[in-house]
Amino acid sequence: MLDLNFIRNNAETVKKAILNKRENGRVDELLEVDSRKRSLLFECEQKRNRLNKTSKEISGLKKSKQDASELISDMKVLSQEIKEFEQKLRNVDHELNDIVIRIPNIPAEDVPVGLDESANLEIKKWGDRKEFNFTPKPHWEVGSTLDILDFDRGSKISGAGFVLYKGFGARLERALYNFMLDLHTTEHGYREIFPPYLVNRQSMFGTGQIPKLEDDMYQTREEDMFLIPTGEVPVTNIHRDEILSIDHLPICYTAFTACFRREAGAHGKDTRGMTRVHQFNKVELVKFTHPDTSYNELEALLINAEKVLQLLGLEYRILKLCTGDLSFASTKCYDIEVWAPGTKSYLEVSSCSNFEDFQARRSNIRFRDKDKKVKFVHTLNGSGLALPRTMIALLETYQLEDGTVAIPEVLQKYMGGVQKIEI
RNA sequence: GGAGAGGUGGCUGAGCGGCUUAAAGCGGUGGGUUGCUAACCCAUUGUCUCGUUUUAGGCGGGACCCCGGGUUCGAAUCCCGGCCUCUCCGCCA
Known part of the structure; x- marks a missing residue:
């Protein structure tokens, strides 16, 4: 606020x-x-x-x-x-x-003014468009053929929008998030966190999901608790109602969590495959910074997230969101979109945002500055990265004509040395 | 789920209706002493908010002892409801 x-x-x-x-x-x-x-x-x-x-x-x-x-x-x-x-x-x-509490945060000065996503600014492209000498299949076909993704049984168990990962599909998921966590903790200096998935109302308020997005979340009937739609919620709330020491700033956390979203307003959108599902995994990056450095930290966070795709060898672009596409709480946001050759589309795998003191004021997260005054920190976050869409890009990019999928080198050690997923 | 104990400043911890403007200690900050450190001595030490004045900052008021109600001229203190923590019992991965 x-x-x-x-x-x-x-x-x-x-x-x-x-x-x-x-x-x-x-x-x-x-x-x-x-x-x-x-x-x-x-x-x-x-x-x-x-x-x-x-x-x-x-x-x-x-x-x-x-x-x-x-x-x-x-x-x-x-x-x-x-x-x-x-x-x-x-x-x-x-x-x-x-x-x-219903007044949104103010966009940063350098954010382009625009109505919707068409006004977003593409500021970077990375990687070459991969050439196929056959027509690349969408991931649901690749995954079903290899019997590593099971959409039918996912919906039998839970309903539409739930996926069952099997065999090397499950293993690949595990490989991906272990790879991401290792990268961020050992190369990028983030501290690993494993938070609760179920949080109270105050936590949801603190990061700005409540009141605006209350209907998009799964809520428990008896306890007034919510399943987290993103790791941002529990991780940012770690320091709610605290006064941090300036010596500890910036605090950088990374967390692997499941995320749960009702997608209430998105019926009929991206119904095929696992572009939009009710439960997915994500590795999140969260920072608490001094107000003077938050925009530099945002650039650094973006680079940290990009690194995942670079190491996986996946083509992507970066968009600077325009005012109309910016979320309620953020002042500035970069989306990273990975190219999925089977579905022939760019998929958002990360939104890296600065919230300045908007969340910090809601959650009362402060620090004592050098002048001894107590001030609000700035909070930032971004995915590093969202798993299903990264997996989509991976399956679609590394599929071979015979229906098998090659494993990028950086993941092989996480896959027990497997270089290829075969039938 | 049952029974009990408890939640007080950065921390430990006293206070259980007006002598509290929250004791004392630790820590922090400034200063003194000292060949250096330690020790010691002195001073200082929260947050939010309203008004006023403003160069910084003062000055005056109000709120805050887990949260929300209530009793009272007056509540950290008494009563009711909630949340959280600990101990024991039960159940359980």
Whole structure:
């Protein structure tokens, strides 16, 4: 969420940001409620001041055994008044809060303004388009032929949008995330985390999934808990309500987690194969940084994520998202899209975002700066990478004419030396 | 799931209706002493927020002792509800 004081002083900037992001936000109403709240607060505090002072007087009178009954009956009235004010104040505060938490973060200066994905800026292409002397098949065909992906049984067990990995399919999945984790921990300096998959409401609020995306998540009935849609949620919340030492910044974590998404608004989209599924694995990168360095750290994070595809030898491009495609909480975001030759499309495998202090303010994650002041950290995250789409690109890129799939060299040691998946 | 104990500042820990503006210790910061370190001595030490003034920062008020309600002139302290932690029992991978 944004700083209320910032919104007061920069209402037009905020309105413009909302417009550019194609979000909703009631800024004028916010300002009105805010000023109503402050005048209530002022009045309430004055009454409270009088009450506090008089209570001390009563205490003194009682000690010297003097009569205080008049003051006490006065205070009885005042106390009741204060209760009424506090109730009003609580209501106004809720009203205010309800508006402010729904106002999106402001795009960074260098983010292109645009309505939708067509305005995204392609800023990099890596790798050569692989030549096939046959027509490359989509991954669902490759996977079914090799009996390493089983879509029918996945939906029998759980429903549409669930995949069963079998044999070397399961092994390849394991190889991929072990490879990614090893790379990020040993080469890129991230600390490995294995978090809970089920989190409470406050954690979901902290990273911004609640209230906007509440319906996209799986929720438990009895406990008011949510299955995480991304590792970002538990990992960012590690430091919720903490004051970090500046000496520890930046803190860099990587985590392998399953992710669960209802995809409620995406029925009929990408139904074939495993481009869009309800449960998938992902290796996440999360950073907590000093405000001065967050944009540099974003570039570094992007490079760390790219490295995975480079080592796997998969062609990809990088998009700088325009304002209209930017998520609610982010100020700037790069998407990495891997090329899938079988389905002939670019698939998003990572979104690397800076949230500045938006999540930190919601989750109350702070640090003590050199000037001894307590400030909010900046939080960042990106996938490094999402597994199913990486696997899609891998199967489709490394498929051979005879239906087998070659294993890239970096993965072979994770596959027990297997160089090729055969029938 | 049952029974009990408990949640207090960066940490340990006292307080259990007004003498708390939260003791004391540790730690941190500044200074002193000292050949250097250690030790010792002195001072200082939270967060949020409102108002006012502003160069920095002051000054005044309010809130905060897990969270939310309540009782009371007055709550860290009493009552109710919730969350979390620990111990024991039961169940279980």
